[in-house]
Amino acid sequence: MNTNPDETKLALWLEDELKGEELAAFEQWVAGQPEHHAAREEARRWRSMMAAAVPASEEPPYPEFFNHRVTRAIREEPPVPAVPAKRGFHWQSFFMPLAACAGMVLAFWLGGKNASLTPEIDVAGAPRAIPVEPILYTPEKGVDAEWFTSSKASATVIVLNGVAAIPDATDFSETAFLRELREMDATAGMNPGNQAMEP
Amino acid sequence: MKRRACIIACLAAACACLAPAAEDPGKTEIGKIRVTVYHATDGDPQAAGGKAQPVSKETAERLRREERLRFKHYRLLGSDTQPLLRSYESWAEPLKPSGEVMVRFEAQGQPAGQSAMLDLELWLARKKIIKTDARLQGDRPLFMLGPEWRGGRLIIAVALAPESKPGS
Numbered sequence: 001m002n003t004n005p006d007e008t009k010l011a012l013w014l015e016d017e018l019k020g021e022e023l024a025a026f027e028q029w030v031a032g033q034p035e036h037h038a039a040r041e042e043a044r045r046w047r048s049m050m051a052a053a054v055p056a057s058e059e060p061p062y063p064e065f066f067n068h069r070v071t072r073a074i075r076e077e078p079p080v081p082a083v084p085a086k087r088g089f090h091w092q093s094f095f096m097p098l099a100a101c102a103g104m105v106l107a108f109w110l111g112g113k114n115a116s117l118t119p120e121i122d123v124a125g126a127p128r129a130i131p132v133e134p135i136l137y138t139p140e141k142g143v144d145a146e147w148f149t150s151s152k153a154s155a156t157v158i159v160l161n162g163v164a165a166i167p168d169a170t171d172f173s174e175t176a177f178l179r180e181l182r183e184m185d186a187t188a189g190m191n192p193g194n195q196a197m198e199p
Numbered sequence: 200m201k202r203r204a205c206i207i208a209c210l211a212a213a214c215a216c217l218a219p220a221a222e223d224p225g226k227t228e229i230g231k232i233r234v235t236v237y238h239a240t241d242g243d244p245q246a247a248g249g250k251a252q253p254v255s256k257e258t259a260e261r262l263r264r265e266e267r268l269r270f271k272h273y274r275l276l277g278s279d280t281q282p283l284l285r286s287y288e289s290w291a292e293p294l295k296p297s298g299e300v301m302v303r304f305e306a307q308g309q310p311a312g313q314s315a316m317l318d319l320e321l322w323l324a325r326k327k328i329i330k331t332d333a334r335l336q337g338d339r340p341l342f343m344l345g346p347e348w349r350g351g352r353l354i355i356a357v358a359l360a361p362e363s364k365p366g367s
Contacts, residue, residue: 156340
């Protein structure tokens, strides 16, 4: 049989909370436990020190004045206003959406006006003022190209560098596809009647 | 029997009439492109061969006005004019049938007046050397200073070919 008191009773005894028979029974058991007595003395000393430092309760300053103010505030509290009934038709109720719609229409109109002022850039007839520099792609390794416009020659020029030379043995005089002069005249040219085949 | 043959003949005639209308509109010719190859050299112009022709004075002066294209002699090696189609690519082979110089071109849009935007490729020795987009104008060709050959260089000119005059 376990005759030792539990921890709860020990804590209550240390706090001087045990009463009556429980206190007597515990005192009987703790008689031979000097360390518990020392602990209770320590607890008592700690409680007395805390009680000296912190007052058990503190009255608010000027309690009468404070209570008077609270009472008056309660007395003078205005009645809770009734929930306002839903307002009926008002000019603002239609003015705001109308103004929003007008603003939207104005924005669309201005946007359309600006868009019509911007020249459309089509591929065939891009504005002359915008220089259209082409993209040059040279897939062969070691080949690069340089593009520029030549005002002197009235032409666009691409200079290819790093292209493999055509072997001198290649004879274009045998393979050249030159037509007779009569045919050249028939296909016209930029300067009709004068070496019409050349650009 | 006679009526049946007549109906068949009428149907055949109608099909024959409708056939051109059913052609692919993408093959519509919207212009002509002329590709010309010159041999430009500071050396002996006869190196280009006996069939190569001297260029006009105007062309020679025009080329000489640009420093990068300036040579003492120019010879015309070959030329080819091909249609510019609405949807399809075309190939010009100015040195046909060698295939040493070939130009592939395709319209980027409907030519406007004397101006056309092309997707253009230059092929040398059956290898694609350059791909670019070129704007050609009636009086403004594209000159490409190309490979070396026989002491000079080839100049490939791409230009809009004027429409042939009817009856000429």
